[in-house]
Amino acid sequence: MSEVVQPASLALAVSRPKTAPFDWRRAVPLLLAAPLLVYMLVFYALPVAAMLLRSVNDPSWTLANYATLFEDVVFQKTFWITINTSVTVTLGCLILGYPVAMGLVRAKSMAPFILVVILLPFWTSVLVRSYAWMVLLGRHGLVNEALLALGMIDRPIRILNTPLATQIAMIHILLPYMILPIANALRQIDPSLIRAASGLGATPFMTFRQVILPLSMSGVAAGTLLTFVLALGFYITPAMVGGPRDITLSMLIAQQVDQLNWAYAATLSAVLLATALAILAVARKLPGVGNAFRTSMR
């Protein structure tokens, strides 16, 4: 929903013309936000900055950490796995989530029920959900047992601790972040547009292609960005259900912290943050997405 636009709208609220004479009433929003801003500054911005600094001043001022990082084969592989997983998970969420969002918007009396079903896993801890997937996907888990019983396989297949397990579990966890922005965009489409399309000779499929899909792109863009950026930093789920050799960036960071390799961990964190920011920046420049982004902020 609005999570992805919050930083920008916050910036809008804070910035004001500097030329006007000082007016206490205009400072009220800033004063109201002040406790939170101070809190964020002390407990979030400063530690993050301090940590990021370590990537360039540990042991002395240098960019050597970055130079070695980009030549590091382990990093290259990890980076690739992270991007690959995030793309797959985002696509999976989009393909599975879009129809659900349409169903949610079209359902009348059923809508609250569908919403609860979508949000129910959302209210459960990621840890619990990841354990649940371990139970489901294990050698003697529900999925294997069901496939065996149906005679589709002869002996249990390995799902747990593979990239597939990571993808399945992450798609499950991230689906609400895709569904809700899309549903929100679909709900804002004027129903008379769909009637108009139909009356002007468009079949239901043509109406979807030419009217519903383009008009829901704001939601698709928001959902895709949100899901992708969240997927980039996923740690618990890939660590628990993923393969031992399929290490993501966040797992690598944790590993380095465990080994007290602070400079390397800080460099990795900086790269992860920069990747997320770069994706947001590029996405806003794309003509279609940028437009959608602006309309979703209004």
Added chain:
Amino acid sequence: MGAGTNGAKSGRGASVTLSNLEKTYDRASAAAKAVDGVSLDIRSGEFLTMLGPSGSGKTTTLMMIAGFETPTAGDIAIDGRSVVAMPPYRRNIGMVFQNYALFPHLTVEENVGFPLKQRGIPKAERAKLVADALELVHLPGYGARYPRQLSGGQQQRVAVARAVVFKPRLLLMDEPLGALDKQLRENLQLEMRRLHADLGITFIYVTHDQEEALTMSDRIAVMNDGKVAQVGSPEDLYDRPDNRFVAGFIGESNFLPAVVRGLENDVVVAECEGTLIRALCPGRPASGAKVTLTTRPERLRFADGAWAGTEAAQNRLSVTVTEAVFAGERCRYMLRAADGTSIVLKEPSSAVIRRRAVGERAEIAWSVADTILV
């Protein structure tokens, strides 16, 4: 579209036949019929307006013709062929919505070209037809703009261009001028009439604005409570309303309670406050029946003019002036008859006509031809 039967396809416009059309939203209560047995024959090339207050079933009827609503009972035939089972996108009907329903993500050109694209018309031909349609609504050169960059009136024209660009034989309009200001509405009313004459196709127009209906339509179907109260030309409805609802809804009417005393050919003689009043009547009411006579405020006169003794002043009534309002082009008087019935009289304002004062006693007169029994 498919060929009509019985020469129904003779004109450029489609003929539409509604037979006992019904629509119920709530199955549980039959009382909640949005449309209750509507039968209408709309001729090829006609400009027919469905006029009625909100909740009268006019929009629901239009939506059923377009195919957005399914009738609970009855039939809709276009050019003699039932379309009830046909989805809207196969009916080939042009439609203009109340809020225009322009696609916000498409330019004017793409909006107008939309129906052509669905019909697989190649791009070059599409561009030409779109340009022609925009020319028709006086908006050439606006093709590259987006709907949000246009004024309400311009958006409305684009919606009309889009609805006629694929040359449908039937155009439906659901209060298309409702959101515009009065001046613009009057201009566009004239333009709609011109468009109707140019295209020669059948128009079905829905409005709650009686003035709009009177100025634009060939025929008006007045709707009330899901039923057709009366169908006829604007003159028919104004001069010869069939019932009290039509008399009250179209223009202003005075209603006089009376008791039938006799018949003289086509004219019924009724007693109203001890005075005999003659009225036109299609039926033959029994003597002694309680009836209501109706007459228009502008057809009444104070009975002391030069014409007081003429044929046109056969009906007379004594009244007291209770209110006198000068309204520019005319004066409007509220009068009270002896039994307390309120009567409205409108008189052109003129230097040679004497203004009446409140409390003044007077006699009013009007013609038998302007008196209807409803």
